[in-house]
Amino acid sequence: xxxxxxxxxxxxxxxxxxxxxxxxxxxxxxxxxxxxxxxxxxxxxxxxxxxxxxxxxxxxxxxxxxxxxxxxxxxxxxxxxxxxxxxxxxxxxxxxxxxxxxxxxxxxxxxxxxxxxxxxxxxxxxxxxxxxxxxxxxxxxxxxxxxxx
Numbered sequence: 001x002x003x004x005x006x007x008x009x010x011x012x013x014x015x016x017x018x019x020x021x022x023x024x025x026x027x028x029x030x031x032x033x034x035x036x037x038x039x040x041x042x043x044x045x046x047x048x049x050x051x052x053x054x055x056x057x058x059x060x061x062x063x064x065x066x067x068x069x070x071x072x073x074x075x076x077x078x079x080x081x082x083x084x085x086x087x088x089x090x091x092x093x094x095x096x097x098x099x100x101x102x103x104x105x106x107x108x109x110x111x112x113x114x115x116x117x118x119x120x121x122x123x124x125x126x127x128x129x130x131x132x133x134x135x136x137x138x139x140x141x142x143x144x145x146x147x148x149x
Contacts, residue, residue, distance in 0.1 A: 028138070031136040036058055036059075037060065039074070041072070041075060055069060065108050070106070074101050082132070086098075087099075091129050100125040
């Protein structure tokens with residue numbers, strides 16, 4: 001095999017690996033934490049206890065109740081696209097999505113941040129604003145409610 005053919009095969013393997021779920025490029029710990037805290041696709045069904053159940057199962061109620069958390073109901077690829085010019089626009093140091101996403105925001109009820117945690121939920125289409133690191137979403141900053149869909 002000639003050096004140029006070998007280089008082409010290596011490039012092909014790297015490109016395919018980047019497209020596979022769980023590939024080495026997706027093992028960014030900040031990105032994995034972002035997905036755990038902010039992605040739920042398809043939206044889980046907990047029969048009226050969505051926020052309470054999901055916040056607990058994702059570890060967002062220990063040692064204290066997280067006051068507000070938003071879950072994006074979309075694919076990894078669609079969320080990651082916000083970090084590109086095709087899917088997002090600059091928003092200061094962050095990126096705002098070009099299209100709206102279905103999201104659920106869980107807000108802590110009451111004044112105490114000590115478990116057990118009780119949350120209320122708000123589900124609506126929103127433009128998301130995220131922080132990206134090397135092309136990977138790593139921080140959910142906020143969202144803007146879509147006023148006309």
